[in-house]
Amino acid sequence: MELCRIGRVRSAHTSQQGTPIQPVFGEHADRAQLEIDAPFREALADLSGFGRIWVLTWLDRAPPFRPRVVPHRDTVERGLFATRAPCRPSPLGLSCVELLAVDAESGLLELGATDLLDGTPVLDIKPYLPGVDAFPDARAGWFGASLEEGRRADDRFNQ
């Protein structure tokens, strides 16, 4: 299982503390770019028609796997797979971000707010398909009760 880096993130954030915990909680200053490497730029064709993309990343500064964590927006321990915390067995990041502009020639993608650190390796880009990906009424476990609090990360997963 050999991963291939297709590019990297350019963002204003260099440590997890203070980054949005999800793109949807970010603001204008949390906007980011993706720099896609030359061999993969042809594959960006047709992407500009999509309003949102999935950015799959390698969370290169994530702490080691921990089976239980106290997630952001909660005060008790939860199973890691019931959270979006970064300390996963395979530290794969999954971010749903607004796609503002695509320059396929230079490989530069302008994004809305992200939850990603500067320099994070990008592994894949997929188009966001509402008919396939959007389930507004899905039951959201412990997270469902906490949606009005906590928009920025602290340093809890590095403790």
Added chain:
Amino acid sequence: MELCRIGRVRSAHTSQQGTPIQPVFGEHADRAQLEIDAPFREALADLSGFGRIWVLTWLDRAPPFRPRVVPHRDTVERGLFATRAPCRPSPLGLSCVELLAVDAESGLLELGATDLLDGTPVLDIKPYLPGVDAFPDARAGWFGASLEEGRRADDRFNQ
């Protein structure tokens, strides 16, 4: 960037031909299970409160990277990153599936319909969070015009 397999898929599908092209296009016979390996079962705690999960997989039978493909539901070539075709630089699968039951002790997850082949390595499970993941009105490029056709895969990406 070293991936860690946390388990594998159990499904009725052994080749891509005839599998749903996305979980949402599947039926009862496309239901699947995940078998999670013992070291990772503790991390399944609290997951049963969620109606849907993201299953991130290693598409071990995907063809090599191709920058352009004619995707399912279309008749012309598109940039690979504007499609969900499996022949990606990093063959990472992203499936939004219904979570029907969790047995954390045995590591068995009962899922709704999936688009996954039997034996596919599972890399990560994340809870589906509607407030973070659901954007029903996102602009869907070429895919937006084609949502009423084609629910099952053919053999096109192996040609």
